[in-house]
Amino acid sequence: MDGEQPRPPLPRDPLEHRQEAERLLDRRPDLVIAHALLAIAGELAQIRRQLGKR
Numbered sequence: 001m002d003g004e005q006p007r008p009p010l011p012r013d014p015l016e017h018r019q020e021a022e023r024l025l026d027r028r029p030d031l032v033i034a035h036a037l038l039a040i041a042g043e044l045a046q047i048r049r050q051l052g053k054r
Contacts, residue, residue, distance in 0.1 A: 014042035 017039035021032045 014039040014046070017042060 021035035
């Protein structure tokens, strides 16, 4: 991996993605966008699951 540290697994909960985005804001703004998109996707998946149960 060319000296890179292994990445921790991605959080599954949208709130965890939001918290990770806030944590990375100062150091890695490019990753903030990625985590924000993952948080949105997670929230949409939760809504879709809830609607499917009706």
